[in-house]
Amino acid sequence: MSSAIEIKVPDIGDFNEVEVIEVLVAAGQRVAAEDPLLTLESDKATMDIPAPQAGVIGKLLVQVGQKVSQGSAIAVLQVSAAAEAEPAAKTDAAADTPTAPPIAESKDKDGGKPSESDETPAPAAPAETPTPTAPTPPDSVSPPANAPLPHASPAVRRLARQLGAQLPQIHGQGRNGRITRQDVKDWVKQRLTAAAPRPSGNLNLPPMPEIDFSQFGEVEKVPLARIKKISGAHLQRAWLSIPHVTHHDEVDITELEQFRQSLKDEAAQQGVRLTLLAFVVKSVARALQEFPHFNASLHADGEHLTLKKYYNIGIAVDTPHGLVVPVLKAVAQKTIFAIAKEMGELSQLARGGKLQPQHLQGGCFSISSLGGIGGNAFTPIVNAPQVAILGVTRARIRACWDGKAFQPRLMLPLDLSYDHRVVDGAEAARMVAFITQLLADVRRLAL
Numbered sequence: 230m231s232s233a234i235e236i237k238v239p240d241i242g243d244f245n246e247v248e249v250i251e252v253l254v255a256a257g258q259r260v261a262a263e264d265p266l267l268t269l270e271s272d273k274a275t276m277d278i279p280a281p282q283a284g285v286i287g288k289l290l291v292q293v294g295q296k297v298s299q300g301s302a303i304a305v306l307q308v309s310a311a312a313e314a315e316p317a318a319k320t321d322a323a324a325d326t327p328t329a330p331p332i333a334e335s336k337d338k339d340g341g342k343p344s345e346s347d348e349t350p351a352p353a354a355p356a357e358t359p360t361p362t363a364p365t366p367p368d369s370v371s372p373p374a375n376a377p378l379p380h381a382s383p384a385v386r387r388l389a390r391q392l393g394a395q396l397p398q399i400h401g402q403g404r405n406g407r408i409t410r411q412d413v414k415d416w417v418k419q420r421l422t423a424a425a426p427r428p429s430g431n432l433n434l435p436p437m438p439e440i441d442f443s444q445f446g447e448v449e450k451v452p453l454a455r456i457k458k459i460s461g462a463h464l465q466r467a468w469l470s471i472p473h474v475t476h477h478d479e480v481d482i483t484e485l486e487q488f489r490q491s492l493k494d495e496a497a498q499q500g501v502r503l504t505l506l507a508f509v510v511k512s513v514a515r516a517l518q519e520f521p522h523f524n525a526s527l528h529a530d531g532e533h534l535t536l537k538k539y540y541n542i543g544i545a546v547d548t549p550h551g552l553v554v555p556v557l558k559a560v561a562q563k564t565i566f567a568i569a570k571e572m573g574e575l576s577q578l579a580r581g582g583k584l585q586p587q588h589l590q591g592g593c594f595s596i597s598s599l600g601g602i603g604g605n606a607f608t609p610i611v612n613a614p615q616v617a618i619l620g621v622t623r624a625r626i627r628a629c630w631d632g633k634a635f636q637p638r639l640m641l642p643l644d645l646s647y648d649h650r651v652v653d654g655a656e657a658a659r660m661v662a663f664i665t666q667l668l669a670d671v672r673r674l675a676l
Contacts, residue, residue, distance in 0.1 A: 236304045245298040284308035381408035392417045456551030467613040472649040475608040476657045480665035483639045507569035512667040514540045514560040520660045526614040543592035546579040556592040616651040620644035
């Protein structure tokens with residue numbers, strides 16, 4: 230004899246309305262315990278929701294594109310009496326098992342903004358409210374009576390009526406000019422953004438003009454990568470609201486590179502790829518202990534600092550989908566080898582799109598390294614609410630005067646961008662000088 234149980238989304242922290250991007254089972258399909266049922270996506274991470282026990286999927290209650298939260302019903306599972314009794318014996322043990330990690334909210338299906346974790350480059354999540362009806366924009370004009378009927382499905386027409394969208398004014402991006410649900414949402418968001426009040430600070434920036442580039446030749450319209458859309462808004466806000474200053478310097482790492490080369494075989498035996506960046510990370514963690522204002526965040530009132538007593542450092546990773554910043558935790562307590570190993574693991578997860586929310590949260594300071602690509606200097610944007618970020622470019626051999634002759638030395642450029650409301654120029658110069666001392670003579674890390 231079998232019975233039906235309702236499968237619900239487990240604890241996903243304080244986040245709501247997470248998008249279903251893939252349904253992995255169908256009605257009538259038999260599943261085993263822990264088999265993935267569907268995949269949820271946050272701003273930079275994905276997560277599978279598993280079956281709590283074996284059984285047959287009686288009914289699916291969600292579909293791709295739908296938003297779910299903790300406790301949302303996702304499927305009905307038919308289980309036998311024997312299968313139902315087995316997990317009951319494990320209830321006490323399961324109560325002590327950590328729940329699923331929190332998932333940062335992805336882009337709102339009806340045009341809301343994505344969620345913002347404390348340290349990841351993502352916009353802030355709005356409070357949950359009923360879906361508003363978009364006001365008819367002032368520039369909306371009723372179509373002529375004899376105007377052709379826009380090419381759209383009944384569902385899209387219903388959505389347009391609910392949101393107050395004017396279908397004749399929407400340029401369909403679907404096949405043969407068909408208007409899609411996304412076209413309707415994009416139209417509404419564009420009108421709401423245009424009608425929104427100006428941000429504080431009276432920037433009064435003029436809008437960018439729309440240009441029909443097809444008049445000059447063949448063009449192709451492709452969507453911006455999801456991560457770039459999310460992080461772009463965060464970076465723009467940081468650039469406009471933070472008074473950035475960048476301090477440039479360089480450090481002689483000739484001896485450090487020789488030391489690193491001498492450790493390569495030992496590192497390889499431990500399965501570690503020892504890079505120069507591991508030494509930079511360790512040096513920055515030591516500098517944050519010496520200069521606590523760089524390990525802080527400015528309070529919303531603009532009058533207080535939150536000084537952090539932990540040292541978590543975000544490392545920008547270039548992926549096929551855009552830049553992500555996984556966070557190395559408790560760096561001050563880790564060895565160079567441990568830092569190098571963890572960086573390699575996080576980079577692999579990032580490039581595979583398998584980072585979880587806990588990998589992206591809790592950063593105090595960020596490092597962006599272009600050493601594997603090139604460049605002499607750049608001005609990285611502060612990853613708010615952090616107050617500073619260190620940029621690293623490619624080391625080069627340069628002729629340096631030692632007092633008697635020019636000698637070939639390996640010089641590493643460093644670029645420290647900082648929030649001038651929290652850090653002044655002299656403090657930034659001392660911070661960089663301290664880092665260069667550690668990198669020039671790595672033995673100082675032991676002091």
